[in-house]
Amino acid sequence: MRYVRIKTPEGARWGVLEDNTVKLLATAPYEALAYTGETCPLDQCDLLAPAEPTKILCVGKNYAEHAREMGAEPPGFPVLFMKGPNTVNHPNGVLHAPSFVQRFDYEGELGVVIRRRAKDVKPEDFADYVLGYTCLIDATARDIQQHDGQWTRGKSMDGFCPMGPWIETDLDPAHLELTTRLNGKVVQHGYTEDFITPVPELIAFITAAMTLEPGDVIATGTPAGVGPMHPGDTIAVEISSLGTLQCAVR
Numbered sequence: 001m002r003y004v005r006i007k008t009p010e011g012a013r014w015g016v017l018e019d020n021t022v023k024l025l026a027t028a029p030y031e032a033l034a035y036t037g038e039t040c041p042l043d044q045c046d047l048l049a050p051a052e053p054t055k056i057l058c059v060g061k062n063y064a065e066h067a068r069e070m071g072a073e074p075p076g077f078p079v080l081f082m083k084g085p086n087t088v089n090h091p092n093g094v095l096h097a098p099s100f101v102q103r104f105d106y107e108g109e110l111g112v113v114i115r116r117r118a119k120d121v122k123p124e125d126f127a128d129y130v131l132g133y134t135c136l137i138d139a140t141a142r143d144i145q146q147h148d149g150q151w152t153r154g155k156s157m158d159g160f161c162p163m164g165p166w167i168e169t170d171l172d173p174a175h176l177e178l179t180t181r182l183n184g185k186v187v188q189h190g191y192t193e194d195f196i197t198p199v200p201e202l203i204a205f206i207t208a209a210m211t212l213e214p215g216d217v218i219a220t221g222t223p224a225g226v227g228p229m230h231p232g233d234t235i236a237v238e239i240s241s242l243g244t245l246q247c248a249v250r
Contacts, residue, residue, distance in 0.1 A: 001168075004045070029131070047091045051113045062195050083161050089159040095250070119211045136245070139157075
């Protein structure tokens with residue numbers, strides 16, 4: 001099943017995507033589905049980020065080769081940082097860094113959307129807490145990250161986390177292919193089989209420390225190949241079975 005959020009005159013609405021038609025829902029689909037009977041052709045829908053997180057938990061250096069390209073050895077445990085709700089951005093949205101940012105990087109990632117409140121989750125039970133999966137861009141002001149010595153400001157500027165185009169519920173997060181393209185050229189390519197810490201263990205690790213709420217998102221880490229974006233560029237992240245998330249850089 002594919003869940004979408006769309007922009008309407010009445011505000012954001014959730015829906016289920018079937019055969020290029022969005023069937024609108026009365027509420028968010030975290031616990032149950034309540035169809036309204038309304039429909040909208042997909043090509044007439046303005047897609048929004050398919051999540052409304054209270055927080056975005058991001059995993060740094062979850063691919064060994066990315067850790068090495070950043071000058072570090074792969075860590076022995078998940079390295080976590082957060083993005084706030086202010087970073088949420090939309091499919092076909094605009095990525096923009098403030099004028100003081102000198103290097104603005106892309107990082108293509110798999111996003112995990114949480115379905116219900118999660119605390120002290122066992123790895124074998126992880127699927128009970130997952131609504132589904134989506135494409136995600138962890139946009140980063142790299143020079144600010146390096147200058148500050150920690151990651152909050154460089155990772156959490158407004159609009160620095162596009163997500164979409166939808167949430168896919170029926171897939172195995174352990175066997176996905178991720179490709180990032182900058183202006184149509186492949187710049188990142190990886191497989192979730194290469195995660196240092198896979199999704200079930202990530203959820204267990206995170207929820208041992210903090211509670212995840214419905215709609216929260218886990219950004220699972222990026223493969224090697226990160227690099228800068230510039231105004232006028234187009235960045236696109238494609239994940240098998242999840243479609244393509246594309247944004248313009250301004």
